[in-house]
Amino acid sequence: MNLKPDVLKKVIQSIANAHPNELDCDTCFQQIDRFAELTLAGKPADAALPLVQEHLAHCHDCQEEFEALLAALKAIKQDDSPG
Amino acid sequence: MIVKSNQEWLAALRSQDNEQALEELRRSLERGLHYALAGGVDDSQLEALQEDIAQDAVVKVLANLDTFRGESQFLTWATKIAVRLAFSELRRKRWRDVSIEALQKEDEGQEYTPAFLADSSPSPEKQASLNGMMNMVQQMMEETLSERQRMALQTVMAGQMPLEEIARRMGTNRNALYKLLYDARLRMQKRLVEAGLSPQDLLAIFDEK
Numbered sequence: 001m002n003l004k005p006d007v008l009k010k011v012i013q014s015i016a017n018a019h020p021n022e023l024d025c026d027t028c029f030q031q032i033d034r035f036a037e038l039t040l041a042g043k044p045a046d047a048a049l050p051l052v053q054e055h056l057a058h059c060h061d062c063q064e065e066f067e068a069l070l071a072a073l074k075a076i077k078q079d080d081s082p083g
Numbered sequence: 084m085i086v087k088s089n090q091e092w093l094a095a096l097r098s099q100d101n102e103q104a105l106e107e108l109r110r111s112l113e114r115g116l117h118y119a120l121a122g123g124v125d126d127s128q129l130e131a132l133q134e135d136i137a138q139d140a141v142v143k144v145l146a147n148l149d150t151f152r153g154e155s156q157f158l159t160w161a162t163k164i165a166v167r168l169a170f171s172e173l174r175r176k177r178w179r180d181v182s183i184e185a186l187q188k189e190d191e192g193q194e195y196t197p198a199f200l201a202d203s204s205p206s207p208e209k210q211a212s213l214n215g216m217m218n219m220v221q222q223m224m225e226e227t228l229s230e231r232q233r234m235a236l237q238t239v240m241a242g243q244m245p246l247e248e249i250a251r252r253m254g255t256n257r258n259a260l261y262k263l264l265y266d267a268r269l270r271m272q273k274r275l276v277e278a279g280l281s282p283q284d285l286l287a288i289f290d291e292k
Contacts, residue, residue, distance in 0.1 A: 001221040003237060008217055009289050010240040011224075015275065016282035018268035025246070026258045033155035033163045061170070061246045061257065068119035069166045073159060075118035 017058060021051060028055040028062050036069050040077065092157040096148060105141060108161065112144075113137040115162040116169055124173065136172065140165035171247060178248040183238055209291060216288050227274045232267035239264060 003011065023031075028051075035052045038045035046053035056063045087095070087107075095104035116133040124132060144161045151160055224233055231253070238249050239260075250260040275282060 001225060001233060001237070003217075003221060004241075005213075005217065005289065007237065007240050007242075008220065009286065010242070011236055012220065012282050012285050014236075014240065014264075015268050015271045016286065018265065018272050020269075022265060024258050024261045024265070029163070029167065030152075031154075033159045036163070037155045037159055059246065059261070060242070061174075064245075065163070065166050065170050068123075068170065069159075069163050071121075072115040072117075072119040072162055072166065076115060 014058070023051045023055040025055075025059060025062055028052055028059070032062070032066055032069065036066065036073055039070060040073050087157070089151075089153050089157045093148060093151070096145060105145075108144065109137050109141050111158050112140045112161060112165045115158070116140075116165055119162070119166050120169055120173075132169065132172070136165055136169045140168050143168065174245045174248050175251075178244060181244065181248075183234075183244070183249065183252050186238060186241060186243055212291070213288055216285055220285065223274050223278070224271065227270050228267050232263060232270075235260060235263055236267055 031049055031052050035045050035049050038048055056066055092104070092108075095101060096108065098104070113133050116136055117129065120129060120133065140161065143164050147164070151157065224236070228236070235249065235253065238244065239246060246260060247257045250257045253260065255263075272282070275285075
């Protein structure tokens with residue numbers, strides 16, 4: 001192997017972050033709708049679902065989808081609010 | 084606009100006379116996709132994409148109705164399914180002409196020179212310390228991990244290609260790839276502990292001035 005230093009640094013960071021209760025993408029996906037609604041309501045989603053929060057911090061694909069879902073929910077809520 | 088409860092949605096979609104509910108679902112998903120994708124998709128392509136994905140999402144939602152746990156609003160749950168479908172399609176199109184090998188060639192490393200030292204000569208001791216650590220960690224990876232795990236770690240951590248697309252090229256799915264990486268990370272964590280090394284100490288070497 002001959003990794004670029006910045007890539008190896010990220011590898012070591014990911015090793016440092018690994019722990020037994022980590023969620024995989026499918027399990028995160030199961031809970032992301034609840035997480036999104038809590039976030040939208042201004043409730044502490046990270047406290048309610050800390051493992052989801054953690055997975056999103058490490059998984060760019062899931063983070064990207066979560067942000068898009070949240071954007072959709074926010075826009076719809078704004079559209080539908082009276083006045 | 085009449086807002087349906089979760090139970091009302093489920094009952095309407097499960098009934099034999101569900102055309103109206105299906106159309107309502109499709110329209111809602113299209114609306115959600117419009118907002119989810121706006122800004123990330125060219126306006127000229129957005130409408131066609133949201134229409135196509137909304138249709139596919141209705142099918143997927145119907146197929147998975149029994150998995151809805153009622154922990155959120157039904158439309159939130161359905162919209163997340165639609166968003167995932169949309170991003171899968173966008174990633175597939177965006178990355179279809181890019182191979183892992185091409186990315187790996189770009190990632191093959193050179194000796195490390197931190198940016199803050201770019202205008203001065205790094206001390207030989209610091210350079211040697213860093214290079215020695217990097218070689219040691221990579222040697223450990225070669226001894227501890229499978230070739231598949233090493234390749235996956237390298238490609239994912241390079242951060243250029245989505246996990247889903249890397250998984251496709253490896254003949255697997257995103258979730259299986261995440262588990263493969265997770266196993267690799269735990270193995271390396273254990274290996275470092277056995278060697279009396281902490282990841283934090285190794286990371287500190289990158290940042291030494």
